[in-house]
Amino acid sequence: MAKPKMSSTVCVHGGVKPVELSGPIITPIVHCAPFAFNSTAEVIEFQEGRSSRRQPEYGRMGNPTVACVESRLAALEGAERALLFASGMAAVTSLLLSLLKSGDHVVMTRDSYRRTRDFCTTFLSKFGVEVTLVDPSLCEIEKALRPSTVMIFSESPTNPYLHVMDIEGLARLGKNQGRLTVVDSTFGTPFNIRPIELGIDLVIHSATKYLGGHNDLISGVVAGSEELLQPLAEMRSNLGGITDPNTAFLLERGLKTLALRMERHNANGLALAQFLESHPKVRRVYYPGLPSHPHHEIAKQQMAGFGGVVSFEIDGDLEKTARFIDQLNLPHLTPSLGGVESLVEQVVVMSYWQMPKEEREKLGLKDNLVRYSLGIENIEDIVRDVAQALDKI
Amino acid sequence: MSGFLSRDTSYNERLMHLKTRLIHHPGAVCEHTGAVSPPIYQVSTFRQHGVNRHKGFEYSRGENPTRQVFEQYVADLEGGTRGFAFASGMAAISACFMLLKAGDHIVATEGLYGGTFRVLSRVFERFNLRYSFVDTNDIDAVNSAFRDETRMVYVETPSNPLMVITDIARISELAHSRKALVVVDNTFMSPYLQRPLELGADISVHSASKFLGGHSDVIAGVAVVKDQEVASRMKWVQVSVGGILGPLDSWLLVRGMKTLGVRLSHSQESAQAIATWLCGRPEVERVYYPGLATHPRAEIHREQADGGGAILSFSLRPTIDVEKFLTSLKVWSLAVSLGAVESIVTQPSRMTHASYPSELRERIGVTDQLVRLSVGLEDVDDLIGDLEEAFEKSQVDGRKP
Numbered sequence: 001m002a003k004p005k006m007s008s009t010v011c012v013h014g015g016v017k018p019v020e021l022s023g024p025i026i027t028p029i030v031h032c033a034p035f036a037f038n039s040t041a042e043v044i045e046f047q048e049g050r051s052s053r054r055q056p057e058y059g060r061m062g063n064p065t066v067a068c069v070e071s072r073l074a075a076l077e078g079a080e081r082a083l084l085f086a087s088g089m090a091a092v093t094s095l096l097l098s099l100l101k102s103g104d105h106v107v108m109t110r111d112s113y114r115r116t117r118d119f120c121t122t123f124l125s126k127f128g129v130e131v132t133l134v135d136p137s138l139c140e141i142e143k144a145l146r147p148s149t150v151m152i153f154s155e156s157p158t159n160p161y162l163h164v165m166d167i168e169g170l171a172r173l174g175k176n177q178g179r180l181t182v183v184d185s186t187f188g189t190p191f192n193i194r195p196i197e198l199g200i201d202l203v204i205h206s207a208t209k210y211l212g213g214h215n216d217l218i219s220g221v222v223a224g225s226e227e228l229l230q231p232l233a234e235m236r237s238n239l240g241g242i243t244d245p246n247t248a249f250l251l252e253r254g255l256k257t258l259a260l261r262m263e264r265h266n267a268n269g270l271a272l273a274q275f276l277e278s279h280p281k282v283r284r285v286y287y288p289g290l291p292s293h294p295h296h297e298i299a300k301q302q303m304a305g306f307g308g309v310v311s312f313e314i315d316g317d318l319e320k321t322a323r324f325i326d327q328l329n330l331p332h333l334t335p336s337l338g339g340v341e342s343l344v345e346q347v348v349v350m351s352y353w354q355m356p357k358e359e360r361e362k363l364g365l366k367d368n369l370v371r372y373s374l375g376i377e378n379i380e381d382i383v384r385d386v387a388q389a390l391d392k393i
Numbered sequence: 394m395s396g397f398l399s400r401d402t403s404y405n406e407r408l409m410h411l412k413t414r415l416i417h418h419p420g421a422v423c424e425h426t427g428a429v430s431p432p433i434y435q436v437s438t439f440r441q442h443g444v445n446r447h448k449g450f451e452y453s454r455g456e457n458p459t460r461q462v463f464e465q466y467v468a469d470l471e472g473g474t475r476g477f478a479f480a481s482g483m484a485a486i487s488a489c490f491m492l493l494k495a496g497d498h499i500v501a502t503e504g505l506y507g508g509t510f511r512v513l514s515r516v517f518e519r520f521n522l523r524y525s526f527v528d529t530n531d532i533d534a535v536n537s538a539f540r541d542e543t544r545m546v547y548v549e550t551p552s553n554p555l556m557v558i559t560d561i562a563r564i565s566e567l568a569h570s571r572k573a574l575v576v577v578d579n580t581f582m583s584p585y586l587q588r589p590l591e592l593g594a595d596i597s598v599h600s601a602s603k604f605l606g607g608h609s610d611v612i613a614g615v616a617v618v619k620d621q622e623v624a625s626r627m628k629w630v631q632v633s634v635g636g637i638l639g640p641l642d643s644w645l646l647v648r649g650m651k652t653l654g655v656r657l658s659h660s661q662e663s664a665q666a667i668a669t670w671l672c673g674r675p676e677v678e679r680v681y682y683p684g685l686a687t688h689p690r691a692e693i694h695r696e697q698a699d700g701g702g703a704i705l706s707f708s709l710r711p712t713i714d715v716e717k718f719l720t721s722l723k724v725w726s727l728a729v730s731l732g733a734v735e736s737i738v739t740q741p742s743r744m745t746h747a748s749y750p751s752e753l754r755e756r757i758g759v760t761d762q763l764v765r766l767s768v769g770l771e772d773v774d775d776l777i778g779d780l781e782e783a784f785e786k787s788q789v790d791g792r793k794p
Contacts, residue, residue: 008659009724009771012734025726025735026610214648216430253608253648256734260655260770330417332429340651341416341429376655377417378410 008259015072065245079223088206090241091220098235102128164295171199191262209338265308318367327389337373420462459640470584473617482600484636485614495521501547504757558690565593587698603732660703663773718787731767
């Protein structure tokens with residue numbers, strides 16, 4: 001199984017170059033709604049697909065700035081094509097809405113971003129799509145398959161417990177039986193893993209996270225084959241969840257340092273996980289880079305690094321964990337992840353506070369669970385801060 | 394605005410390493426909304442609650458909240474009292490010269506950036522500002538260039554493009570004993586690698602378009618001042634002359650600086666490898682890079698900076714057709730500017746230093762065979778491979794050297 005080796009050169013130069021207007025080395029920001037034609041003949045040529053022009057007539061169908069960034073994302077992911085959306089959720093929902101129909105069945109991993117799961121179990125079910133939630137293992141997925149199963153959807157690593165799927169195995173489950181496989185690779189990033197190269201059909205990212213990397217934009221991406229993405233592009237034009245050119249520009253700017261940032265995120269993540277594992281006030285650490293992680297072996301085989309998110313349980317209850325969080329000085333107390341700034345959250349407080357405790361427990365969400373998204377700060381500062389907070393509880 | 398919201402303020406920020414201060418800087422968090430990215434205040438004027446009663450912001454030429462975040466951020470890294478952001482590096486450099494008056498004299502590093510040379514020789518000379526160019530590391534030369542009216546020593550270290558090093562502490566001591574201000578153009582190093590104010594200089598000036606912004610998408614300058622008295626003079630120049638930086642560009646700089654550490658560490662490592670590789674090439678006559686042990690002032694540089702940086706120059710032997718070499722490169726962009734994620738190649742004699750009279754240019758060593766490299770973030774193997782291929786394609790008459 002091949003681990004990816006990302007070229008920083010592709011981060012800086014990948015994809016198509018901006019239109020040769022005046023030789024700028026930066027993709028221009030084209031803020032434009034309608035795109036004009038020179039003549040009726042040109043319009044007709046374009047309508048009949050005989051024109052060399054790629055730019056559609058209207059910005060909702062496509063934008064030159066966005067197209068440049070999409071092609072760089074495709075190059076990074078090893079995909080034929082990539083499409084940008086207004087948010088990670090716009091990417092997920094547009095994808096599901098374009099590929100599913102009433103009567104279809106979807107198998108999905110239970111440990112996943114809450115809103116993705118909720119959309120499938122509440123919204124899609126209203127339209128006759130059935131969803132089965134399973135534990136993130138090939139065996140559980142296989143058991144849940146039915147003749148009507150058209151899609152297997154998994155995060156890897158998952159949120160917040162960082163389970164790692166056997167991606168090649170997952171791809172085989174789909175390919176052998178004509179089912180689509182979709183992986184939300186937000187926590188992985190193309191620096192650490194490239195699911196399409198391992199046989200997966202579609203890859204999703206919340207580009208807000210590592211791809212953008214600066215906690216200052218909201219965007220999502222789907223990558224895959226031209227064949228699967230063309231209908232999705234049509235669906236995007238209808239649903240309208242597009243990325244604006246300025247966000248696309250910032251995303252491309254972020255991508256230029258993706259390889260550098262990921263090297264640091266990986267190093268910081270592993271160092272904090274190792275520190276926490278040896279600390280008496282920490283009950284358990286979830287990080288695929290640790291040999292104690294149940295999926296360490298498969299993670300080691302398919303991933304170049306293990307990312308900057310570390311989840312761990314404080315040896316204590318909800319209140320004690322909250323005290324730990326409030327003693328931290330360096331990370332911002334906020335959801336999200338994957339930016340240059342370290343962020344921290346107590347998962348049940350930040351994301352599941354409205355959910356009754358029994359239901360939280362059914363999903364396996366523990367009161368004492370902390371999710372720490374490491375930024376690119378100096379690791380000694382991060383560890384010293386965590387150590388002093390642990391000392392105070 | 395505070396870097397740490399309103400949480401424990403006893404946390405000792407000074408203990409934090411530079412890499413952490415690059416992320417958690419003054420103004421990084423908006424105190425009104427908790428946004429971890431500072432707001433872009435695209436605004437010219439501010440409503441007052443009584444005549445001249447306001448929250449410190451009156452008109453954006455004077456103070457703008459977004460610009461202020463950038464100014465404080467750089468000042469914090471440089472260890473200065475205040476930072477002043479300008480519309481370009483030249484606007485920042487010109488503001489330094491505007492601290493002086495007619496009849497004053499400047500001692501400046503020989504061979505400095507062509508734009509600085511141009512503004513001195515074609516603008517400030519008309520207002521009777523005098524200047525002499527010397528090797529600013531040669532104390533005897535500096536001493537003999539000093540006049541009674543000398544009020545400023547202007548240093549580039551490493552100098553552009555020949556990477557001549559000046560001992561900042563030593564020149565500052567000398568200048569201060571003669572009541573002159575010391576300005577250091579710190580563009581090539583950035584505060585991540587060199588902090589002139591901590592070494593004794595009075596002003597550290599930058600083209601922020603380079604390493605600070607880092608993404609080739611902003612034109613900006615900044616001057617960081619050590620002392621309160623000089624700061625109020627600089628503030629007066631900034632407000633009166635008005636070459637200020639806009640809010641959106643200020644914000645892009647703040648965003649770019651978050652990765653200053655990882656960018657420079659990576660580029661510096663590649664630059665060191667490229668410099669070493671060039672030293673072994675038969676096409677290359679001489680390599681100018683302060684990270685090489687063979688650099689005549691490597692020792693001084695090592696003491697005042699944390700590495701050789703990401704810029705280097707080299708001279709090609711006459712067996713190489715420079716024009717052909719430059720146009721054969723594919724990964725390297727032939728362009729002016731430097732300090733970006735993209736690697737850039739420049740021929741200083743015809744590009745950055747074209748404003749020098751040709752005789753003077755030849756005398757200081759900026760010949761047509763000289764090439765300057767700004768190393769970006771690409772894989773170093775791709776960069777070296779591209780140079781190697783271009784060497785092969787640019788042999789004069791197809792000869793091997």
